[in-house]
Amino acid sequence: MRLILTTALILIVATVVGLGATWMTATRGTDFGTLTIGAWTAQPRIGTTEINPYARATVIRSGELPLGAGDGIAFIATADDDKKPLDGRCDVTVSGITPPARFWTLTVYDMKGHLVANALQRYGFTSAEIVRSADGSFAIRLAPRARAGNWLPTGGIERYQLMLRLYDTPVGIGTRTQRDAPMPSIATVNCP
C-alpha cells in the first residue's frame, strides 16, 4: 500500500513539474540566447537552424513563423525603458535612431500577436513613411487618440507590445551592445 502511494506521488509530482515547466517555457519564452538592448530583446538565432529547443517550442506553440536570418531580425518590447509595461491608455514615445538596415518596420501587437484594431487601420510604420527631423532621428507617438506627427494608434488596450523589424541588416548573431545596434528609446510620457 505504501509503495503504491509513494509511486503515485512520484508520478504526480513528475507530471506536474515536467509539463508545468514545459508549458511555462513554451508560453512565456526563455532568456537563452537573447540579445537585450534597452527595452528591446531579440533572439538572433531564432531564424536559423541553430535555434534552441525552447525557442522552437515557443514558435510552434504560438503558430508564428520567425524571420529568417537572411531576411532580417525582429526586436520586441513589452515595457518602456523604465520597465513600465506598455499601456495603450497612455502616451508613449519611441524616439532616436535605428541600427543600419535597408528598411525597418514598427508594428503594434496585442499580447497574442494580433494587430490592434483602430479606425485609421494604421497598425505600424515602415521606415519610408515616417517624418524625421533634420539629423535623421525620429519620434513616434503611441496614444489612444490622434496626435501630431508620427502617431500610432493603440486602440486604448491595456497591454500591447512593439515589434521593430530590421530588414537586410548587419545586426544579428555578432551583435552585443547598443554601440553595434543603437535602438530607439521608449518612454511613457503621459498617463491618465
Next chain:
Amino acid sequence: MIRLLMTLLAGLLLGGLVHLVSVLALPRIASRDAYSRLSQMTTVNTVRPLPTTDPDNAPIPFLDPGFAMAVCRYDLSSGPIKLTVPVSPSYTSVSFYTHDDLAYYAINDRSAGRRVIELDLMTEAQHAALPEDEEVTAADRLIVDSPTPTGLIVLKALAAEPGLRPQAEAALAAATCKVQTEPAAKPSEASGAKS
C-alpha cells in the same frame, strides 16, 4: 519525513526528464503551428497570396502588415522545385521553413542580385543525384537543400508606403513555384548556404 522528501526529490528528477522530453517532442505533436494553419489555405506546389493582414483576419500571429505576402507549400517527392520571384520596387525576400517551422534559409533581392530571384529547391538526396557536369558555369543557378521533403516558402514584398501595395502584390502574383519538368542542367555549387 525523510521518506517523503526522498519521494518528492524522485518526483522532481523524473519531472525534469518529463520536461526535457516534452520540450523536444513538441515540434512533432503540435497541431496549431504555422505549417498546419497555412496548409488549409494553400495548394501544394503553387504560390498562393495571403490576404492583407488586419486585426480580424490573420492566418498566423506576428505577421508584418507592411508586407504583401504569398506562400508556396512545397512537396519535393515528385522532384525538385523551381522558384521564380520577380523583385518588387522596395524590398523582396524569400524564406524557407521545414514542415515543423524551422527557418533554414532566407535570401533577399539584394543578395540574389538581379531583377528576378530564381532558385532550385531540392532534398539533399536529389541534390546528390544531380548529374556531375564538367562545365560548371558561374553561380547563375542557386540551389537550396531542404532538410525535409515538405515545407513552406514564404514570399514577401515590402509596401514601403500604402500606395505601393499594388506593385508589391503584382510582383508576388507573378511568382511561380513548380516541379521541374526537365532535369536541372548545369547546376553550380552555390548550394544552400546556412543562413
